[in-house]
Amino acid sequence: MTMALPSGGLLAASDSNALKDFINLICEPHWFFIISCAGLGVFLAGYRTLTKPAVAWIALVVFTLAYVLSALDPDFRSIIVKPDNVPITIMMYLVGFFLWLAFRQAAVNDEKMASGRPLTEAGSDDKVLVWPDLVYIELIALVFCTVALMVWTVILRAPLEQPADPSVAPNPAKAPWYFLGLQELLVYFDPWIAGVLLPGLIVVGLIAIPYMDKNPRGNGYYTFVERRFAITTFMVGFVILWVVLIVFGTFLRGPNWNFFGPYEYWDPHRPAALVNINLAQIFWVQMLGRGIPTEGFAFIPHYVIRELPGIVILVFYFLVLPGILRRTVFNRMGNQMGAVRYHLMAQLFLWMAFVPIKMVLRWTLNFKYFVAITEFFLNF
């Protein structure tokens, strides 16, 4: 049902339908992802201007207006008012607000540094007594937090659906909302990567951050110019690969984990996605015009020969590329870090980049696996 019901009297029905169709369109996975990335890029490039209070107010009003108007649409409303989806609306506002707050202060500090004035946080030797200065701030924060939580508690019922029944699977079956980014990755990766390896790498990578980042500047104050690479990488990870994917998984994934635009009805009978193809198929059949190898050679099993193109690409990507980057774009950083740190960082970085690479390949070429050794569930 792409034709959503006309919403209120604000726009003529046909205009509003055209607009809705347009928004449904740009919410498709690739557009949603590209627009989010572009948005982040613009924000980081223009943070000095874009964090000016006037701009921030406009962004807030526009977003809220769009959100409220969208809520007039019954399909969209039915999603956002689900009790367990309410935290996501709250999260979007809070993440937006605090990103603004942080980058605003970074912009101010960066300008101060450029003109040789002291940082906002300067004067770190000035000490104040915890009682009363801090204790009262904490008390006030605590009171506000309590009041907010009580209001939330009173106006919104916690969900309780039908009793658990192992024989009736809901469609879609979704993980708790904070894991929906990972569930979205299941579209592009096998469970052992999306559900085990990548979460593991996220945790290891986060723990490793302070040991890899050898940039001594930007310690204890807001700044962007002094830590461009670190902050940009973290922003991509947190904002795009975590928060945006959660929003996407919550609002735009319906039955059978199919994509549905925000104003579309979640039709469980929508046909499933296209058939995806592996690199082996592309290489042996489409490029060389012969069959997929089924015979081994000497002691080499047939699946190694079959998957050779993918193996070559992955070996290049994970083992050769770090060395090339070391001599080019990461030259200065590599010198600062030393070999062990650098290679740890490079592996984590390349794994992180692997995620959007596979997403893009899926959207453009219906690409599935670089290497598919299905014999051992070993698919990349």
Place this chain on the structure above:
Amino acid sequence: MSVFDRFGNWVRGGQVWGSVFRHGVPRDRRTRAMAILSNVFLHLHPVAIRKSGIRLSFTWCMGGLTFFLFLIEVVTGVLLMFYYRPTVEYAYFDIEGLRAHVTLGLLREMHRWGAHAMVIAIWLHMLRVFLTGSYKPPREFNWSIGVILLVLTLLLSFTGYLLPWDQLAMWAITVGSNMARATPLLGHEGPLASLVMVGDVPLVHAGDDARFGLLAGTFVGPNALLRFYVLHCVFIPVVATILIAVHFWRIRKDGGVSGPL
């Protein structure tokens, strides 16, 4: 002097008050320092702190709020434990009964929304720590502790999600725990697991793999409910409490909330 002041002075001059608070009204430097030093809870703080560190716009008080939400979860959680029985027969109906006929059954709402709020707060806290570069030396180790706390917070939320034993709960946990099936070597649908054999006998199968260890069964059933309950109410909170203590201790040992060097 008004009646209230006189009453106040009388209370503060008495033996009971004096035995609890061993310092005068915190009006000067010495008594204000004493207010912090002589209270085990306030003593989590240092006596004096960097001016930049207490600005709300610097820390957003997010770590503090994460901790506060954790405390709310502990209190409401203990109250919920008075009613809730973690068995397939009772779990769902206990939760339902909470809504229908328990005074202050609303505390289930508070527990659930508090949990969501804590997840959001901890992300924001991490964001703030990252964007102020506060993980840099000498605070590397405290950042690592924080990451473990983040994992524990998500696991607390995840294990709690199952307890209402409704469709939402069971299937969310089914989706989540299905991942464990795919653990390399240790999950029966994980890569290379089929190579772990003795003779012809596969060692890793649905009845003993990583998912089985998590759920105490091959599906989300009564054993999983009990297991998640114990993890949720005892094991993870205890570990988290210990790590929070270490986290707070380290903040002070690392020189208090960060500021420009």
